[in-house]
Amino acid sequence: MSATPADTPVQISNTANRPGAPKGSARTARTRSRPGDLVFKGLSTGAASLIMAILAGVALFLIIKALPAITANWTTNPQLTTGVTQGHSSFWSYVAPLIWGTVFVSAIGLLIGAPIAIGIALFISHYAPRRVAGVLSYIVDLLAAVPSIVFGLWGIFVIRPFLLPLTGWLNHHLGWIPFFSGQASATGSTVLAGAVVLAVMVIPIITAISREIFLQTPRLHEEAALAMGATKWEMIRLAVFPYARSGMVSAILLGLGRALGETMAIALIVSPSLIFSLKILTDGQNSQTVAANAALNFPDANDLQRDALIGTGLVLFIITFAVNLIARLIVARTGPGAKGAKAKRRIQQLPPSDPSSVLLADAEAGPLHLRTSEGS
């Protein structure tokens, strides 16, 4: 009795989805358009267009505001020969060390954070007991909910003194390596301290994305490996990593994007100077990042100097845009299932890169062990 009504709609929708079915799905064909419909469609399409306009606007206004400073003569303009921009021959000589510092500090942060994050993702997806995996991943996601200013203050009062012994030891014993050379800091305001805090901040992002991708590994691949007598680690190397490789690379790149733009932690912890420096244990010879430089100098800057800072922000925008673009393209090109010309055209979305969306997915979709059984 209950079977017949349940079956009927399925058959209908099957008919509608058949290749021969008329274009435009059957359900919209007969619905009349009403004024409310048109207005609502217009509103939602307008909102979607607004997204494009906003992103274009961000680029446009940054360019307009930055142009005067980029084109100005930095050796003669009185607004630029004093204060924060003093002693630079052009905008590019001002921004170059900043770009170097941004990339350098982020890279060190990533070097510390990425392996730990991948390890955590593996732990949650394949090692921890299923029943507690959801709670554990929620705890890691909590790291993402902590505001960056709190991490900044924590870095100053906890991480700086905590790293001092390590700083001294590295400098004393491994000082011949360029990274550890120079006069070791006595205060702890080093690139190393900043990078450690950055690592803490990128861990939840990389963990969240790679965890989701590890969980998507086809169950049959894993079971096949185990059936051949592989240990768990061999199963992960044989089945999980090949499947998740592009996703892991993208996750790390998205983490890099986050690290590149992180402001407060670096601005508070690192005592900077505008130089190209490899040293990570010193006080005054630390490379400075674009974001921290803008935040630190903005209050004191005059109008043209603010334009220059906006110009550095534009450069940062372009760099993070490129990093995010590459991260998405890697997944779209080489992601699971992207074989052949047809599959290449399909845009494959990464799991939500923002940790709060991951929190949401967890809250909505229920415990992790229930969700993983769906995928198999």
Added chain:
Amino acid sequence: MTRVTVSSASRSSVPSGPIVNSLKTGQLPRLIELYALIAALAISAAILIAVGFSIVGWLVVAALVYLVGIGVLSSLVENRRKATDRVVRGLVTVAFLIAMAPLISTLYTVIARGIGEINWNFVTSVTKATFNPKTLVVSTNIGAWQAVVGTLIITGIAALMSIPIGILTAIYLVEYSQKPTWMSRTVTFLVDIMTGIPSIVAGLFAFALFTLLVGPKAFSGFSASVALSVLMIPIVVRSSEEMLKLVSLELREASYALGVSKFSTIWKIVLPTAISGLVTGVMLAIARVIGETAPIFIAASFTPNLNLNAFFGAMETLPVMAYTEYKFPSTDMTGSISAAWGAALLLIIIVVILNLIARIVARVFSPRGLR
């Protein structure tokens, strides 16, 4: 052919001695990892008591001793493959524990340093300096009220702008562009890119926009709201999109089958079904942007005074207050720094409350059909 080789090989390797049970030998006991851990902790304690004890050092040395010990033990008794497996298991567990350390340490530090600062007076009074003519001393009473109000105003306006745009965009992506068109593909892509915009760039954008529109020194709360919106919209879009996709197609089809228009279907069927998810997503997005420091610091500057006008003058929020109290302390240095911790703790409390609301909404108001 093969079978012959195998049997001859195995025959030659049969040991001459008592027959061993190959299912039970060559394996470590089941709870070996627990025993090894206890042993490692003990050895580490012994080593560190000799050179000077510290909890961090104890745990680090114990982890190293455990990893080396289990590896050596397993490769002696079992084989190299199993040893690698056990070491990796230890490594990923250690990775997880390492991530716990900053979380616990951060929360502990904020609570321990901020709890003494937070009281009714701190939350509800505005920072003001009082001059005592008898002693000629200027004393500053640091309050957080201006920052609390600023946080609510700036985040509130940002939410008012971002939520409609975000949810409407999600509706467009899920409901109006079933077949991927160039526009839906572009929007999806741009939303992904927007989630990666550094917060300080959003702040610089808002500053650039308002200096061009209003003139130099265009600091205002509204400008900061615009900056926050740039950060918040993509989060709302992505989460709402996921939630709308969860609404089953059968519900929509049933509605269309009754001749209900598309707008009414979305308004009366899809949105009410997804409402708990949408609210949860919005709450988490607010919790995410409420802790932003750099964009507000750039776009709204900072001020110790109460400013209720979002469209004119500098405005302060809790994270900016925490930053400025530390970076530009008043004459009473320790007072300023503990005020920074107070503001940080207040911020954490707000974020936790928002997260809790989000969780409760997701639990309680989720429609039965979806679970």
